[in-house]
Amino acid sequence: xxKYAYFPGCSLEKMANSYHVSALETSKILGVxxxxxxxxxxxxxxxxxxxxELLAHTLxxxxxxxxxxxxxxxxxxxxxxxxxxxxxSDHLKKDPDLAEHINNALQEDNLHFTGNIxxxxxxDVFVNDVGLNEIKSKVTQPxxxxxxxxxxxxxxxRPKKDSEDVEQPRFFEDLIASIGxxxxxxxxxxxxxxxxxxxxSRTTALSMVRxxxxxxxNSGADVIATACPLCQVNLECYQKQxxxxxxxxxxxxxxxxxxxxxxxxxxxxxxxxVGTELVSAQPVLTYAEK
Amino acid sequence: MPLRPSFSEEIAGLLHATHAxxxxxxxxxxxxxxxxxxxxxxxxxxxKIIAMINADLKDRILNCNxxxxxxxxxxxxxxCPRGIDIAELMYALKRYSIWKNxxxxxxxxxxxxxxxxxxxxxxxxxxxxxxxxxxxxTFGLQEMLMxxxxxxxxxxxxxxxxxxxxxxxxxNFKKVIQKIIPLGKPE
Ligand code: SF4
Ligand code: SF4
Numbered sequence: 001x002x003k004y005a006y007f008p009g010c011s012l013e014k015m016a017n018s019y020h021v022s023a024l025e026t027s028k029i030l031g032v033x034x035x036x037x038x039x040x041x042x043x044x045x046x047x048x049x050x051x052x053e054l055l056a057h058t059l060x061x062x063x064x065x066x067x068x069x070x071x072x073x074x075x076x077x078x079x080x081x082x083x084x085x086x087x088x089s090d091h092l093k094k095d096p097d098l099a100e101h102i103n104n105a106l107q108e109d110n111l112h113f114t115g116n117i118x119x120x121x122x123x124d125v126f127v128n129d130v131g132l133n134e135i136k137s138k139v140t141q142p143x144x145x146x147x148x149x150x151x152x153x154x155x156x157x158r159p160k161k162d163s164e165d166v167e168q169p170r171f172f173e174d175l176i177a178s179i180g181x182x183x184x185x186x187x188x189x190x191x192x193x194x195x196x197x198x199x200x201s202r203t204t205a206l207s208m209v210r211x212x213x214x215x216x217x218n219s220g221a222d223v224i225a226t227a228c229p230l231c232q233v234n235l236e237c238y239q240k241q242x243x244x245x246x247x248x249x250x251x252x253x254x255x256x257x258x259x260x261x262x263x264x265x266x267x268x269x270x271x272x273x274v275g276t277e278l279v280s281a282q283p284v285l286t287y288a289e290k
Numbered sequence: 291m292p293l294r295p296s297f298s299e300e301i302a303g304l305l306h307a308t309h310a311x312x313x314x315x316x317x318x319x320x321x322x323x324x325x326x327x328x329x330x331x332x333x334x335x336x337x338k339i340i341a342m343i344n345a346d347l348k349d350r351i352l353n354c355n356x357x358x359x360x361x362x363x364x365x366x367x368x369x370c371p372r373g374i375d376i377a378e379l380m381y382a383l384k385r386y387s388i389w390k391n392x393x394x395x396x397x398x399x400x401x402x403x404x405x406x407x408x409x410x411x412x413x414x415x416x417x418x419x420x421x422x423x424x425x426x427x428t429f430g431l432q433e434m435l436m437x438x439x440x441x442x443x444x445x446x447x448x449x450x451x452x453x454x455x456x457x458x459x460x461x462n463f464k465k466v467i468q469k470i471i472p473l474g475k476p477e
Contacts, residue, residue, distance in 0.1 A: 053381075058467070105466045154361075
């Protein structure tokens with residue numbers, strides 16, 4: 001059983017609790033232990049980097065150093081947290097002076113950053129560490145005929161890290177296929193959901209959400225799968241506002257990939273946090289009840 | 291007398307803690323603007339803002355919405371043929387504008403970012419209702435009602451916490467921050 005330091009992040013504490021519980025339920029079946037990072041702090045989201053870069057890196061470094069202490073790779077289910085901590089680690093490794101400055105501060109909490117652990121997104125752990133064959137082997141209720149739009153969003157892939165394909169990725173489609181469902185061709189799968197603009201530039205973000213919803217519906221999707229709490233909240237919780245703003249009548253459930261995998265594993269919907277959504281996921285459940 | 295760096299040099303140097311941004315090499319191809327999902331809402335597109343920085347049009351830049359409308363999606367960054375990290379450049383402009391305390395009137399971004407930072411320094415974690423409050427004060431009535439509606443619905447589904455979360459070693463956490471930025475004694 002591979003063990004990771006699991007960094008839930010602020011949204012998973014409540015707003016995205018269904019992602020949290022479904023991540024834990026499905027990893028249990030896959031033999032992955034997600035041990036919550038002890039006393040983690042906020043990764044800084046985007047806002048922190050607007051104000052002070054040094055402090056933003058310090059926040060991330062504290063989390064990285066806690067994981068190092070436990071000798072575990074760090075896994076984040078939120079794309080924003082993942083990106084922040086991945087690049088903080090990267091910058092600190094490349095800049096020993098910066099690392100020293102920050103380490104000097106981390107001493108106050110008896111911590112030290114050396115950069116000897118990996119930072120991964122949860123979907124990367126599922127797809128690459130666990131593997132699609134393993135996932136497939138645990139499926140008891142294949143979600144046959146369920147048409148899923150794979151929504152990658154931004155920060156799982158961008159900025160580019162190594163050699164990964166940032167223009168035409170396929171791993172989300174492959175993951176969907178591994179649980180027996182049909183990945184639809186979703187042209188805007190890499191387009192941004194608006195992120196924090198939903199708070200700071202409302203109309204702009206609503207128009208971005210609208211484009212995504214419309215595009216997924218036009219692609220024939222029954223549900224959009226996400227791997228980020230911010231994407232999920234923007235796409236789901238603002239559907240009503242989008243319809244009010246643009247006079248549209250869009251409606252489509254938005255679920256975490258872990259919830260969909262969980263259904264295919266035969267885990268009861270309630271244990272996957274289904275029922276806390278604002279756009280009902282009921283239509284999706286019928287595919288798992290055959 | 292030592293030469294003062296120009297505005298464009300300042301901005302280029304603000305990027306990343308590790309290295310500066312090669313903005314002078316921009317060939318104005320427009321790939322960034324073409325990839326940007328927000329470009330049509332910005333006062334000046336990403337391509338244009340780079341040209342303006344290189345022309346040292348500081349005042350106009352400090353008074354536009356462009357970087358506050360950037361969603362940090364990094365599409366521009368992964369596609370720029372000259373390796374310019376445009377998304378990080380937008381961050382640098384935000385920091386520059388907060389630092390100079392100068393931004394276009396009516397923007398919510400700066401207030402939101404500052405409130406967010408204060409919340410984290412106090413508790414170590416972010417807390418949606420505090421953020422929502424800062425939001426409510428800054429927005430108009432219609433947005434306020436819309437936000438309240440969403441917030442109420444989420445509350446009913448148990449998706450908004452009642453008590454603000456706090457980290458355990460908060461005192462240490464504050465001391466760490468103090469070493470980075472001397473803020474006076476922790477409260
Ligand atoms: S993509 Fe790069 S080179 Fe082209 S206009 Fe934008 S910043 Fe300049
Ligand atoms: S990172 Fe900002 S400027 Fe670049 S494409 Fe995305 S929204 Fe536009």
